[in-house]
Structures are given as structure tokens and as C-alpha cells.
Amino acid sequence: MKSHVWRPLYVVIAIVIGILLFRAFYVPSDFGAQERGYTFGYHRLSNEQEWKDYPAKYKGNDYCNECHDDKIEELESAHHATIPCENCHGAAFDHPDNPEKLAIDRSRELCIRCHSELIMPSSDRNDIPGIDPAEHNKGEECSECHNPHNPSLEDM
Amino acid sequence: MVEQVAQMIVHGEAWTVKDLFVLPNEYVYWSIQIVMYPYMTGLVAGAFVLSSLYHVFGVEKLKAIARYALVFSFALLPVAMMPLMLHLSQPFRGINVLMTPHFTSAISAFGIVFMTYACIVAVEIWFVYRKFIVESIHRLGKIQSRNFLEKILLPLYKVISLGSMDISDKALQADHKAVKIMAGIGIPVACFLHGYAGFIFGSVKANALWMTPLMPVIFICSAVVSGIALCIVSYYIFMEMRKWAAKRGKSWLLPDAMAHGNATMRVEELRSVQEHEVKISSKYLIIFMTLAITLEMLDMIFRGYTAVKSWDALRMVIYEHDFMKIFVYQYGIGNFLPFLMLLWPGLTTRRAVIASVLVLFGVFMMRWNVVIGGQAFSLTFAGFMEYQLPIIPHNFETFKEGLGGMLAVIVTPFIIFYFLNMIFPAFMSDDELH
Amino acid sequence: MKRRNFLKSTAVFVAGASVSVSALDFIDPKEILAANPELRWGFLVDTHKCVGCGFCVKACKIENDIPFEANVTRTWVERYVIKKDGDVVMDCPKGARDGYTTKLID
Ligand code: SF4
Numbered sequence: 001m002k003s004h005v006w007r008p009l010y011v012v013i014a015i016v017i018g019i020l021l022f023r024a025f026y027v028p029s030d031f032g033a034q035e036r037g038y039t040f041g042y043h044r045l046s047n048e049q050e051w052k053d054y055p056a057k058y059k060g061n062d063y064c065n066e067c068h069d070d071k072i073e074e075l076e077s078a079h080h081a082t083i084p085c086e087n088c089h090g091a092a093f094d095h096p097d098n099p100e101k102l103a104i105d106r107s108r109e110l111c112i113r114c115h116s117e118l119i120m121p122s123s124d125r126n127d128i129p130g131i132d133p134a135e136h137n138k139g140e141e142c143s144e145c146h147n148p149h150n151p152s153l154e155d156m
Numbered sequence: 157m158v159e160q161v162a163q164m165i166v167h168g169e170a171w172t173v174k175d176l177f178v179l180p181n182e183y184v185y186w187s188i189q190i191v192m193y194p195y196m197t198g199l200v201a202g203a204f205v206l207s208s209l210y211h212v213f214g215v216e217k218l219k220a221i222a223r224y225a226l227v228f229s230f231a232l233l234p235v236a237m238m239p240l241m242l243h244l245s246q247p248f249r250g251i252n253v254l255m256t257p258h259f260t261s262a263i264s265a266f267g268i269v270f271m272t273y274a275c276i277v278a279v280e281i282w283f284v285y286r287k288f289i290v291e292s293i294h295r296l297g298k299i300q301s302r303n304f305l306e307k308i309l310l311p312l313y314k315v316i317s318l319g320s321m322d323i324s325d326k327a328l329q330a331d332h333k334a335v336k337i338m339a340g341i342g343i344p345v346a347c348f349l350h351g352y353a354g355f356i357f358g359s360v361k362a363n364a365l366w367m368t369p370l371m372p373v374i375f376i377c378s379a380v381v382s383g384i385a386l387c388i389v390s391y392y393i394f395m396e397m398r399k400w401a402a403k404r405g406k407s408w409l410l411p412d413a414m415a416h417g418n419a420t421m422r423v424e425e426l427r428s429v430q431e432h433e434v435k436i437s438s439k440y441l442i443i444f445m446t447l448a449i450t451l452e453m454l455d456m457i458f459r460g461y462t463a464v465k466s467w468d469a470l471r472m473v474i475y476e477h478d479f480m481k482i483f484v485y486q487y488g489i490g491n492f493l494p495f496l497m498l499l500w501p502g503l504t505t506r507r508a509v510i511a512s513v514l515v516l517f518g519v520f521m522m523r524w525n526v527v528i529g530g531q532a533f534s535l536t537f538a539g540f541m542e543y544q545l546p547i548i549p550h551n552f553e554t555f556k557e558g559l560g561g562m563l564a565v566i567v568t569p570f571i572i573f574y575f576l577n578m579i580f581p582a583f584m585s586d587d588e589l590h
Numbered sequence: 591m592k593r594r595n596f597l598k599s600t601a602v603f604v605a606g607a608s609v610s611v612s613a614l615d616f617i618d619p620k621e622i623l624a625a626n627p628e629l630r631w632g633f634l635v636d637t638h639k640c641v642g643c644g645f646c647v648k649a650c651k652i653e654n655d656i657p658f659e660a661n662v663t664r665t666w667v668e669r670y671v672i673k674k675d676g677d678v679v680m681d682c683p684k685g686a687r688d689g690y691t692t693k694l695i696d
Contacts, residue, residue, distance in 0.1 A: 004320030005330050008279040011318065023255050031256065057653050087645050091652050113643040113689030125641040133691065166660045180666050180685035
């Protein structure tokens with residue numbers, strides 16, 4: 001049957017083909033999580049490199065250890081062993097190139113994140129030595145008396 | 157770089173007021189544009205259903221408004237997508253959702269649903285206007301010195317006609333049949349397009365107010381209601397304009413007159429058509445309204461009766477926070493008042509139109525209460541959030557997600573319709589078209 | 591599900607969660623994956639160990655370029671206190687970006 005009635009259908013088919021062609025070129029071929037059915041996950045093989053190249057800001061203690069092994073050693077033999085360097089020294093970024101010096105956070109606010117005494121029976125917070133920041137040597141930096149790498153006063 | 161990032165606006169912070177315990181990341185993210193989205197798709201679907209009443213079920217009395225509704229539905233179509241684009245903070249990524257459709261995320265089907273519907277409406281319009289297009293090609297082709305508009309229109313028509321110039325009786329009959337079939341397929345697809353908007357909400361498990369399988373059906377019914385109401389109101393307004401233009405001999409302002417030079421209708425004729433169409437349509441409006449109200453009531457009663465865990469928070473929202481919006485604006489002014497107005501004997505055109513305006517308002521409030529109301533309570537069920545529509549924009553974000561963006565969405569279909577009217581005149585009488 | 595059972599049912603998790611952080615280095619993800627090809631990784635937090643310092647929130651914001659001053663976070667830590675009379679009070683100031691430093695509940 002050759003009739004004008006089918007012409008719009010051809011147009012629609014042409015549009016669909018056009019979209020599919022565009023899609024073939026626009027969507028990466030390994031998009032989606034093929035082995036887990038018709039679902040799209042976050043992980044895509046072909047952009048792994050993209051993510052690997054994405055610079056991480058926090059580098060971790062091992063990175064610090066490459067140069068500051070003496071400090072790490074000191075830290076690991078004391079109470080603050082579990083605290084990562086970057087919690088107080090700030091994220092490493094590209095240190096020592098950029099920034100050359102990390103800004104150390106010595107503020108009271110930093111210390112009382114853990115050492116302000118709270119009543120938390122269901123949390124290990126209760127086992128951490130705590131003070132009342134409003135009473136305990138107000139206005140002074142904690143590091144004036146306590147060595148952050150080895151905070152116990154007896155050892156000083 | 158860090159400073160630059162710090163200046164970034166938090167999407168939602170500008171218009172959210174938090175109360176009690178609300179999680180730090182919770183804002184009323186889905187703002188006015190997401191209210192507009194189901195509202196606009198609803199209008200599209202509703203207008204299409206109205207036009208199908210004539211094309212499929214042969215309700216002869218709706219002939220004039222049916223053609224208008226069809227073209228208007230086509231004009232509304234691109235606007236159904238506009239709120240979504242305006243809502244996205246990264247509008248250029250919107251294409252990703254269209255290009256990677258799959259069935260594990262409701263919104264990913266948008267492209268398919270939307271395109272299917274768009275094709276059907278376009279094809280139906282093509283069949284309805286084919287004779288007119290061919291005749292226009294002949295007419296415009298004969299003109300020696302074409303003006304600017306005619307210069308554009310002639311090649312446009314040639315493309316649209318797809319090269320089929322056959323307007324013998326047999327061919328026209330085939331057209332007629334095709335229109336009927338397309339309109340027939342179109343109804344379920346239109347309902348699907350809108351039921352789909354309801355589905356997106358209804359399938360959000362985390363949101364107690366939306367999570368109901370009734371949602372798509374409720375949406376469809378109120379969609380048809382609002383679509384018919386909008387057609388009545390806008391048809392009335394357009395006819396008023398045409399009467400005004402006809403009286404003062406300013407018909408050249410009208411788009412179809414601009415393009416085709418023959419919109420000279422007599423005022424009395426226009427008035428009788430207008431009155432007739434408005435009244436008949438309002439009859440259908442009542443039928444669908446009854447359905448819509450029943451369903452909404454059913455949903456409410458069902459929630460109250462089953463009283464699942466989230467009902468405590470829901471009840472707070474429904475009966476206290478949003479009492480005015482739900483019971484006074486939506487049900488009172490938006491449903492029962494127009495219902496009575498339409499049922500009261502001696503219906504006049506003006507009363508039908510005012511009732512339709514109220515219906516439009518009511519359906520808008522229903523969308524508002526669903527979308528904004530659904531986000532009124534925090535996921536903790538221990539706090540509330542309030543949305544404050546940004547009226548005076550102080551940056552682009554508050555413009556597009558505020559009153560400005562809303563008005564832009566409302567105005568756009570009318571602008572599109574004006575120009576679409578030059579190509580497909582929606583108001584021409586039958587002798588001028590087939 | 592009891593915490594014990596939960597841990598038992600996920601053998602790999604036990605290895606990860608019950609030893610201290612520094613010991614995690616002994617586990618080679620590649621080896622484990624080779625032994626259990628069906629493995630799917632998860633993220634486990636022992637809420638007893640959390641002290642509410644908020645360093646994770648701070649680090650997360652910095653690592654992921656989340657505007658630091660803006661009140662949004664990708665991860666956050668909530669505090670729930672169950673009183674003797676059964677009332678539950680909860681807060682989460684700034685998503686706990688600056689840790690929990692007072693006894694006052696917001
Ligand atoms: S607040 Fe975050 S970083 Fe601090 S103890 Fe809890 S989980 Fe760890």
C-alpha cells in the first residue's frame with residue numbers, strides 16, 4: 001500500500017534512528033553495569049583513569065611518613081596514635097610543593113571536638129579524658145601545656 | 157579556588173525555613189518549578205483529551221473547541237519540559253537523562269514517554285491540517301510578491317506537507333480515519349504521560365505523602381480537569397479578543413490573519429460559537445471533576461483509616477500546617493465552589509469561565525500541596541520545613557525558582573500558541589479547513 | 591539483627607571492623623576479591639567507636655569541594671540522647687562539622 005498516510009511514520013522512524021545514532025556516539029559504550037542487569041551503577045571501567053587522575057586532598061599518614069618519620073614515631077608511641085596527622089595539620093594537597101607549609105590548627109576548638117566532656121554512655125567518647133572548656137584554663141591554647149604528639153602531662 | 161567555592165549558593169537555602177529537628181542536607185529542593193511540571197503536563201494531557209472527545213467519540217458539539225484544544229495542547233507540550241530545565245542547576249546535563257533511558261529510575265523514562273506523546277500529537281495535527289497545508293501551498297505559490305511572513309510560510313508548509321499533495325476525496329477520507337486512530341492512541345498515551353508524572357511522585361518510597369499507588373490516577377483525573385478548564389478559559393479569552401478585534405476592524409493583529417489574511421468573522425457568529433463551546437465543555441468538566449474529587453477524598457480517607465506509622469507527621473501537615481492550603485484553597489475554593497457554580501441552573505458563559513478559573517486554581521493548589529506539602533516534614537519525622545516562594549529575585553536562582561520562573565512558564569505556551577496559530581490556524585471555521 | 595550476628599554473617603566485614611585502623615593494611619583487597627569473586631564492598635561504621643569529633647564531616651567537605659561555610663554536607667553525624675523518661679532529643683548542628691563540644695542539645 002503506497003499512501004501518503006504512512007509518511008509521518010517514516011519521519012518518526014527517521015527521528016528515532018537519528019536519536020539512536022546520536023546516542024551511540026554520545027553515551028560511552030560501557031555505560032551501565034552490564035553484568036548486574038539493566039541497571040546503571042556509578043562504576044564505569046572506561047573512566048577509572050579519570051578518577052585516578054583526580055587529585056586527592058587528604059593523603060594519609062603513610063604519605064607524611066615519607067619525610068616526617070620521626071614525628072610519626074613519636075605520635076605512634078603515645079595516646080594520640082589513632083589521630084591522623086591531617087586532622088590538625090590540615091589536608092596535605094601537594095605539600096611540600098603546594099602549599100609549602102601547612103597551616104597547623106592549634107585552636108582550642110580543635111581539641112575540644114574530642115576533649116570537651118560529654119555524657120555519652122553508649123559511646124567511646126566517655127573513655128576520652130574530658131574537660132569543661134568553659135572552666136579549664138579559659139582563653140589559653142591547649143598546646144601551651146600539652147604536647148599534641150604526646151599529650152599525657154606525666155610524660156612531659 | 158576555595159573562596160570561589162565558598163560563595164556557591166546552596167540550592168534550596170534561599171527559600172526554606174526549618175523548624176525543629178531537620179537533617180542538615182534537607183531543604184525544600186523541589187520548588188515551584190516542580191509544582192509547575194505536573195501542572196503543565198496535566199494541562200497538555202487534559203487539552204488533548206478534550207480534543208479527543210470530538211475526534212474519537214464524535215461529540216459533534218465540541219468540534220470548534222476540539223481543534224483549538226489540539227493545537228493548544230501542542231503549544232503546551234514544550235512547556236511541559238521547561239520547568240524541569242529551569243529547575244536543574246546544571247541544565248546541560250538534562251540531556252543525559254534522555255540519552256540513557258532505563259527502567260530502574262522513573263525519571264529516566266521521561267524521554268521515551270514525552271517523545272512518544274509529542275510524535276502522536278504532531279502526527280494528528282498533520283492529518284487534521286493536511287488539506288489546509290496543501291491549499292496554502294497552492295495559494296501562497298500563486299502570490300507574486302510575497303511579504304515577509306509568506307516568504308517564511310511557503311517553504312515551511314512545503315516541508316511540513318512531506319510532499320504529499322493529494323487532496324482527493326479518497327485521500328481526505330484516509331486522513332480522517334488516521335486522525336481518529338491517532339486520537340484513539342493518543343488518549344492512553346496522554347494519560348500515560350501524566351500518569352507517569354504521578355508515578356514519579358507515587359513511587360518515592362521515602363516520602364509518606366506521595367507513596368501511594370493511587371497517585372497516577374489522581375494525577376490523571378485532575379489533569380483532565382485542569383486541561384479542560386484551561387481550554388475553556390483560554391478559549392473564552394481568545395474569542396473575546398477576536399470579538400474585540402472584529403468589532404474594531406483590527407483583525408490584522410491576529411496571527412492567522414497575519415499569515416492567511418482571512419480572519420474576518422462576524423461578531424455574532426463568534427459569540428454564538430463561544431457560548432456554545434464553553435457551555436458544552438463545562439458539562440464534561442463536571443464529569444471529570446466528580447471523578448477527581450472522589451479519588452482525592454478516597455485517598456485522604458484511606459490514609460486516615462489505615463493510619464500507618466507516618467500518619468502522625470502527615471496529620472500534622474494536613475490538619476495544622478497546611479490546613480488553609482488544603483481545605484480552604486484546594487477543596488473549598490478550587491473544588492466545591494466551582495462545582496456548585498457549574499451545577500447551579502441557568503449556567504451563563506461568564507459563570508462557566510469563572511468556575512473554570514477557580515478549578516485551575518484548585519488544581520494548581522493540589523499540585524502545590526502534593527509537591528511542597530510532601531516536603532513539609534523532615535525525613536526524621538521530627539521537624540518541618542516551609543517553602544517561601546521567592547517573589548523578588550535577587551539572583552538567577554531565586555528568579556527561576558520563584559515567581560518570575562513561574563510566570564515565564566505560564567506565559568510561554570501562549571507565545572508559542574500565537575506563532576503556532578500562523579501555521580495551524582486553530583480558530584478557522586470548517587469551510588476554511590476541511 | 592544483633593550486631594554480633596550481623597558481623598558473623600559478613601566474614602569480610604569482621605576482618606575489617608574488629609581490628610584497629612592501622613591493621614587494615616594487612617588486608618589486601620585484591621587477594622580477598624580473588625578468593626571471593628562474588629564480593630560486594632560495603633562501608634561499616636561502629637557507632638560505639640564514634641566520639642562525635644566531626645573530623646569526618648570536615649574532611650569530607652574539604653575532600654569533595656563542598657563549600658565549607660554553606661550548610662550542606664555529604665556526610666553528617668547526628669546526636670541522639672535518650673533521657674531517663676524515654677524522651678529522645680536530637681541535634682546535628684552544621685551537620686557536626688565542628689564536632690560536638692557542648693552538652694547542650696540544639
Ligand atoms: S565524628 Fe566522624 S571522625 Fe569523629 S569519631 Fe565519629 S565517625 Fe569518626
